Amino acid sequence: MMLMKRLTDLEYLKLNKFQAFLYKLKLFFCAIPAWFVSLGKGIVNFFVKCGLGIKNEFVDIITTFTKGNWAVKLSFLIFGFGNIYYGQFLRGILFLIFEVVFIGYMLVPSGGIYWIKKCNFFQTGQTVGTVQGGFQYDPIYDTDVWVSGDDSVKVLLYALLSVIFIIAFIYTWRLQVKQCRICMNITASGKKVKSGKDDMKSLLDDQFHKTLLSLPVTGILVFTVLPIIYMVLIAFTSYDAKHDGYSNLFSWVGLEHFNELFNFGKGGVGLAFGEILSWTLMWSFFATFTNYFLGMFVAIMINKKGIKFKKLWRTVLVLTIAIPQFVSLLYVSKLFNSSGIIGRLLIEWEWLPESLLATKRSLWDDPVTAKILLVIINIWIGIPHMMLMATGILMNIPDDLYESSKIDGAKVWQQYTKITLPYMLFVTGPYLLTSFVNNLNNFNVIYLLTNGNPLNTEIGTAGGVSVGSTDLLITWLHRMTLGSADTQYYMASVVGIMVFLVVAILSLVVYNVIPSTKNEEDYK
């Protein structure tokens, strides 16, 4: 798809600087539709691939059944039967145990099916769990006592686990059917199948990746994937401080909370979300680029020829990385308090905006000054990282580039814009992206310095949660989940999903634009 005529190299070189810039800009914007088209194509391709894959699986299963002998056919019902029949006792027995455990778990009175039924998955208006706990008269104690019913949190968790178990069951079934067929083919061709001993040995050799990955991947599945799926499910329920699942069951509400996001009225979540999102993006932009350029600048200064004590300067700066942030940031935040040393001096010297001076408050009490101060203190904490990185990269730039440019009469500034900066930008492209994303989620700096305060008085509360004017999305989430009586887990989930979308879209776009991820070999 070409919307614009591409110029040849010769034509391009004829343009003056401004025209060349316009040309590049046009190219960039003209590429956007094409980019979306290719994204669309990619998505369609993905689904087509998935469809084909599933179709192939079914065809394979059917041919396995029709062509297989009685042992293979039986293993469609009894897990691992084929493996045992062909002499793979270890695998066969493991499969069999899995099947027995699965069927047992599903059918026992309070097993899988029981929980899934109780959970009423996605039925809007239904509660998660069926028995509501409550106070009932107890003749023994002659008073009302709490009789516990279902705990929605647990019901949802067990139901989710059961669903995952079912998926694992189907996968294992498919796996062992496939293995049966392979065994059959191997035996038919006159070779011996792998024994259990061989299996164990290969775990340290050609299957070594399974051994190494088992532990870390299990950790990730249990402590990240499962909680995240759970969190996503919470977004469709009414789980909050009042409906905590134990004293009050929570229920499925469908997309109601997502609609809240588009409520831009007073007290609506949409307004607050928009406000916080825009400050989050702004913060991330300033925090990333101030650190990037100032850090680079400091690195260049320290690297300059003739500067002594290079190691000392670096060590001084690195101190802010070495000292735990909650010590340094909390202390610094208190320095600027109205009772802190710097805060008092500012009041004394009247170096404050008048609105603050009149009531003798600190820079933290005004949204605008608080934001500026945040960025400045973030420079203090953030420059050293960039300085260290830039130092390493600057040393990689060959010296003769600078020397030959000097002979050609280039000035320091020209050297910087024509040699240093392009090289740095090229090499650190991915780093810029990751640090932008890290700043989006920079909990420590915001929470320890301002805790999201001062509160945003214009918006007040959104959906019952107060909104701070320096809150990032991530600290707002913290407020929602750990704040106080108005804890709103469901809204936290919704916002969490939105954060994911923002980060994902941003990364996708940036990765498609920056050069260093695409043509790494091209440079030089």
Add this chain to the structure above:
Amino acid sequence: MNKTDNKIKKSGLGAKTSRRLGNAVVYIILCIMTVVWLFPFFGIVLESFKTETKMQTAYLIPKEFGFDHYVKLFKETDFLRWFINTAIMGIATAAFQTIFILMMSYTLSRLRFKGRKLLMNFMLILGMFPGFLTMILIYKVFSDLGLTLNMAPLGLIIVYCASSAMGYYISKGFFDTIPKSLDEAARVDGATRFQVFYKVIMPLSKPIVIYTILMGFMAPWGDFMLSSYLIHENSQGMSVAVGMYEWLSKTNMNTHYTMFCAAGVIVAIPVTTIFLLLQRYYVEGVTGGAVKG
């Protein structure tokens, strides 16, 4: 203008003076930066010695020097308990996290298997979720299992370590730089993959192992976000970060401010010393791995 500039540069003397001038400016900037960078640290040390007050004052240098706050810290508060908790968390996290990350990064860098790309993309996408929302569920489950409050350090160790393999990027970048021919030579000599890992790659990986250990050890000292979920109320399982944060809350600030400074100094000394001793490895990790992303 340009012409005169060039003239100055061409004459040897002028170049020298202009460079000297440039260096002087750089020295001045660096000195100012040093003052700004060190000011808070000197401040916190000085304030911790103020014996005459417990709150923020308008001056920095104590009127009476003394170790009162340090003594109080160990006599009247549970600070020692918190410190030990955090130290234990640091050591345990360093150990397990290193094992997990090395396993993951080595596998992704050295071994080729089906689903490798899929796994990497999966972890990349997973990392885009705000990780601490997982604490909603983990807190619930852990409080049922008794892994919060008094037992919070154990719970936190599990939280820090379990998914730590997702941070494999930097050490994978390191492994990628070790030439593959080493592996192949060992394989030809009949070594299994396990032996290649254990006898060939590990001895070469000292810098990245130390880097990973250092990062693991530092994590619990600086973490506030995750620990604030599992630790609250005044429990035996408190960590320094959460405990000391309480001291600076509005209600405690006027009675605990100088105590906070003293505690801050005590926390900072060991952590900073270890960090500065191993600084070289940190720099290697940051510059080597981060760029490759």
